[in-house]
Amino acid sequence: MSIHAQNITKTFGNFKALDDISLTVPDGKLVALLGPSGSGKTTLLRIIAGLEHADVGQILMDGEDTTHAPVKERQVGFVFQHYALFRHMNVFDNVAFGLRVKKRGDRPLKEEIADRVHELLNLVQLDVQAKRMPHQLSGGQRQRVALARALAVQPRVLLLDEPFGALDAKVRKELRRWLRKLHEEIHVTSVFVTHDVDEALEVADEVVVMNHARIEQVGSPAELYEHPENPFVYNFLGGVNLLPVDGNRVHVRPHDLGLFDEPRGLQDLPADITGIHVVGPVVRVELRLKSDGSPLEAELPSRDFNREEWVAGKRVYVHPRKSINYGDADPLVEAGNL
Amino acid sequence: MPGTVSRLSSTPFQNRAGLRDPLWLRLLLITLALLFVTFVLGLPLILVFRYAFREGWGVWVASFTDYDALSAIRLTLLTTTVSVPLNVIFGLSAAWAITKFQFRGKNLLITLIDLPFAVSPVIAGLIFVLLFGNRGYLGPWLQEYGIRIIFNTPGIILATIFVTFPFVARELIPLMQTQGNEEEYAALSLGAGGFQTFFRVTLPNIKWALFYGVILCNARAMGEFGAVSVVSGHIRGRTNTMPLHIEVLYNDYQTTASFAMASLLAFLAVVTLILKSLVEWHSSRNQIENTES
Amino acid sequence: MSKRVLPGFGLSLGFTLLYTSLMVLIPLGALVLFSSRMGWEEFLDKAVRDPRVVASYKLAFSTSAVAATVNGLFGFITAWVLVRYRFPGKRLVDALVDLPFALPTAVSGIALTTLYAHTGWVGSWLDPLGIKVAYTPVGITLALTMIGLPFVVRTVQPALEDLEVELEEAASSLGATRFQTFGKVIFPAIFPAVLTGFTLSFARAIGEFGSIYFIAGNLPYKTEIPPLMIIIKLEQYDYLGAAAIGVVMLVASFAALLVINLLQAWSRRNNA
Numbered sequence: 001m002s003i004h005a006q007n008i009t010k011t012f013g014n015f016k017a018l019d020d021i022s023l024t025v026p027d028g029k030l031v032a033l034l035g036p037s038g039s040g041k042t043t044l045l046r047i048i049a050g051l052e053h054a055d056v057g058q059i060l061m062d063g064e065d066t067t068h069a070p071v072k073e074r075q076v077g078f079v080f081q082h083y084a085l086f087r088h089m090n091v092f093d094n095v096a097f098g099l100r101v102k103k104r105g106d107r108p109l110k111e112e113i114a115d116r117v118h119e120l121l122n123l124v125q126l127d128v129q130a131k132r133m134p135h136q137l138s139g140g141q142r143q144r145v146a147l148a149r150a151l152a153v154q155p156r157v158l159l160l161d162e163p164f165g166a167l168d169a170k171v172r173k174e175l176r177r178w179l180r181k182l183h184e185e186i187h188v189t190s191v192f193v194t195h196d197v198d199e200a201l202e203v204a205d206e207v208v209v210m211n212h213a214r215i216e217q218v219g220s221p222a223e224l225y226e227h228p229e230n231p232f233v234y235n236f237l238g239g240v241n242l243l244p245v246d247g248n249r250v251h252v253r254p255h256d257l258g259l260f261d262e263p264r265g266l267q268d269l270p271a272d273i274t275g276i277h278v279v280g281p282v283v284r285v286e287l288r289l290k291s292d293g294s295p296l297e298a299e300l301p302s303r304d305f306n307r308e309e310w311v312a313g314k315r316v317y318v319h320p321r322k323s324i325n326y327g328d329a330d331p332l333v334e335a336g337n338l
Numbered sequence: 339m340p341g342t343v344s345r346l347s348s349t350p351f352q353n354r355a356g357l358r359d360p361l362w363l364r365l366l367l368i369t370l371a372l373l374f375v376t377f378v379l380g381l382p383l384i385l386v387f388r389y390a391f392r393e394g395w396g397v398w399v400a401s402f403t404d405y406d407a408l409s410a411i412r413l414t415l416l417t418t419t420v421s422v423p424l425n426v427i428f429g430l431s432a433a434w435a436i437t438k439f440q441f442r443g444k445n446l447l448i449t450l451i452d453l454p455f456a457v458s459p460v461i462a463g464l465i466f467v468l469l470f471g472n473r474g475y476l477g478p479w480l481q482e483y484g485i486r487i488i489f490n491t492p493g494i495i496l497a498t499i500f501v502t503f504p505f506v507a508r509e510l511i512p513l514m515q516t517q518g519n520e521e522e523y524a525a526l527s528l529g530a531g532g533f534q535t536f537f538r539v540t541l542p543n544i545k546w547a548l549f550y551g552v553i554l555c556n557a558r559a560m561g562e563f564g565a566v567s568v569v570s571g572h573i574r575g576r577t578n579t580m581p582l583h584i585e586v587l588y589n590d591y592q593t594t595a596s597f598a599m600a601s602l603l604a605f606l607a608v609v610t611l612i613l614k615s616l617v618e619w620h621s622s623r624n625q626i627e628n629t630e631s
Numbered sequence: 632m633s634k635r636v637l638p639g640f641g642l643s644l645g646f647t648l649l650y651t652s653l654m655v656l657i658p659l660g661a662l663v664l665f666s667s668r669m670g671w672e673e674f675l676d677k678a679v680r681d682p683r684v685v686a687s688y689k690l691a692f693s694t695s696a697v698a699a700t701v702n703g704l705f706g707f708i709t710a711w712v713l714v715r716y717r718f719p720g721k722r723l724v725d726a727l728v729d730l731p732f733a734l735p736t737a738v739s740g741i742a743l744t745t746l747y748a749h750t751g752w753v754g755s756w757l758d759p760l761g762i763k764v765a766y767t768p769v770g771i772t773l774a775l776t777m778i779g780l781p782f783v784v785r786t787v788q789p790a791l792e793d794l795e796v797e798l799e800e801a802a803s804s805l806g807a808t809r810f811q812t813f814g815k816v817i818f819p820a821i822f823p824a825v826l827t828g829f830t831l832s833f834a835r836a837i838g839e840f841g842s843i844y845f846i847a848g849n850l851p852y853k854t855e856i857p858p859l860m861i862i863i864k865l866e867q868y869d870y871l872g873a874a875a876i877g878v879v880m881l882v883a884s885f886a887a888l889l890v891i892n893l894l895q896a897w898s899r900r901n902n903a
Contacts, residue, residue: 473870
């Protein structure tokens with residue numbers, strides 16, 4: 001099922017959360033809403049779900065206008081950031097809930113409900129814990145129960161609000177891979193909200209970068225990373241160096257900054273090393289550009305790093321292997337942080 | 339706040355060496371506290387039971403068999419059976435409106451709900467006399483239709499409702515505010531309707547607070563004296579509740595009978611306290627379970 | 632929290648407002664409206680110029696203040712001991728603190744009177760010493776102490792429980808004695824709670840009727856309390872007089888409620 005949001009605007013008091021947003025989520029795709037806090041991504045998700053109402057604009061699901069439809073009728077599966085499991089019900093009852101509250105005519109028989117619940121619990125690998133209470137489960141387990149619960153009513157679309165936000169780094173990584181695999185098995189149109197760049201780029205088919213109530217760019221993870229359309233997106237997706245080239249300031253990634261003892265062309269700029277940090281397999285070198293004193297950061301694999309001679313104070317030459325020119329706009333001002 | 343479930347914490351203070359108060363101080367304070375509580379609370383309570391039974395079990399039982407005593411008990415039970423459920427429905431309704439929605443004037447509403455708590459019980463009776471008494475606003479109109487509210491059961495019920503008005507709401511509102519609305523949203527997203535959400539999700543989460551609110555409301559409804567005294571008319575066998583009957587017997591120097599009736603209410607009070615301890619113990623156990631994971 | 636997402640707003644708010652208006656607003660409004668039948672002068676005559684009524688105000692105020700102070704001190708000690716120490720019977724004491732909340736005022740009234748009458752368990756001890764408790768303001772103060780006790784304890788207890796132990800450990804590591812730590816660290820932090828408890832106890836006491844009615848003796852000008860004055864006026868069919876006193880008491884209740892809300896807001900700000 002495809003989702004289309006048309007000209008959505010939402011204000012909370014004085015704060016504009018969404019400013020004339022239009023977005024299409026294609027059928028069967030896994031889409032990430034990525035952005036810093038306050039960018040509006042959770043608000044947009046909740047408006048799609050029907051947990052908030054837009055001031056202006058429409059939501060269309062498979063062409064049908066659901067803008068004013070109550071949550072109940074939208075058939076969305078929503079997974080909350082803090083799981084929102086029913087604390088007084090065990091895992092089985094939590095997952096069965098959606099099936100049990102259906103109208104008389106639509107309600108499956110007890111056996112059918114049990115079958116479906118066990119099927120889902122198997123899918124999320126929690127069948128053994130069916131009788132446990134939420135407070136007896138780990139964060140990752142609770143999140144999987146929340147997912148199973150949302151899937152039980154066969155939603156047309158799955159919406160996840162920072163699903164892995166409250167978990168440890170390792171669990172996050174496991175669960176995000178697991179979510180991707182699950183999506184490939186089930187193919188329900190899914191939208192998830194995150195502020196974690198790695199997560200969005202690794203899991204999603206398509207990423208929507210949001211900032212300050214607006215959409216900055218939409219594209220596949222590769223497109224976004226290779227061709228960020230503006231300084232904000234560039235800055236948000238990775239490290240930034242600004243180099244003066246041909247009278248302009250160009251953006252260069254730390255790992256695209258080569259370091260050499262001697263200049264090999266006019267492109268190579270002199271800089272002094274101010275700090276060296278060995279971080280596992282890579283080395284991060286802090287430098288200061290001689291021409292205007294601006295700070296740079298280069299990242300190179302340890303094996304390429306000439307350890308004895310390159311120390312703090314040494315003069316080296318930086319060479320941008322790849323860069324993007326956005327004109328003279330200062331990316332730091334664009335991004336609105338710092 | 340009194341009447342709310344408090345935590346009997348596990349005194350971490352004794353375990354931390356730097357914080358132990360000197361022994362003499364501890365003994366002094368404990369002794370003072372014990373003496374104070376015994377003297378002010380324990381003694382009167384014990385006295386009630388002693389005086390009730392000082393002429394033996396037989397007399398105690400006999401004091402409930404006369405007509406006036408029985409009708410007092412009946413009237414108290416009737417009043418309670420009407421006012422408590424009404425205030426429970428109100429409390430649930432008010433708690434839902436206040437904790438699930440944003441609207442202007444919410445704080446004013448909360449203050450209004452707290453009002454009967456702050457007002458003297460005699461005022462509670464007075465206001466209904468001024469409304470429904472013979473010289474009150476609706477007095478002449480009621481007389482015309484032969485409806486008696488004051489000096490009759492309806493007046494007693496109204497005064498009791500007023501006095502016990504906030505109890506259930508005050509127990510539920512802070513708890514529901516703490517619990518938040520996410521589970522209700524989740525239920526809605528899964529297709530549940532309003533009442534389904536309320537009964538399957540909200541109610542189970544508040545059941546202990548609700549229970550405690552009900553037993554408090556009940557204890558107060560059965561024991562209310564000042565408000566009922568004003569609206570009642572003190573007609574033996576007709577408009578006396580148990581507390582009023584206690585007064586009647588006491589003023590008549592029927593001390594034992596008076597304390598016998600009082601012992602029933604005192605027993606109810608003790609049961610209320612025990613139930614409260616159970617609720618606290620249960621909810622603190624839940625808290626520990628929930629934080630252990 | 633949106634009006635339109637969760638269902639039942641209209642129904643729940645509507646019923647709440649209706650019930651509140653019927654049971655609280657309209658009756659209280661009737662009191663105020665009724666007293667407006669008197670001119671301002673007549674109102675003042677009945678409410679604040681009648682010497683017997685004024686005597687009752689003074690009595691209520693003074694006994695409530697003393698009772699609240701006693702509760703402030705001993706209630707504080709009780710809360711302290713419950714939160715910080717272990718001793719046999721602690722659970723019993725904690726449960727007992729709520730007794731005045733569950734026990735009908737008439738029952739505590741007759742119990743206290745019997746206890747302190749000259750034939751009572753305590754009265755018979757005090758009488759030979761010339762100390763009269765029953766039928767005096769002392770007796771009234773005692774009754775008010777009883778019913779106000781849980782207000783102080785239950786307000787101070789959570790405040791003590793919420794105190795961070797680390798604060799005390801820090802003071803201790805910096806060289807403070809327990810008494811210094813108490814005076815400079817602990818007490819200032821919970822003072823708002825103590826003050827709130829005191830005010831709650833006071834507010835409860837000035838309106839109290841049932842437990843005082845028996846022990847006071849109700850001697851005109853000596854041991855009559857304002858609620859009793861209202862009842863006397865009603866029995867004399869002086870509805871206006873009763874309403875006048877009622878309005879004064881209502882104003883006092885509002886003032887107390889206001890002070891309590893301000894204190895609680897203040898203590899919340901301090902703890903934020």
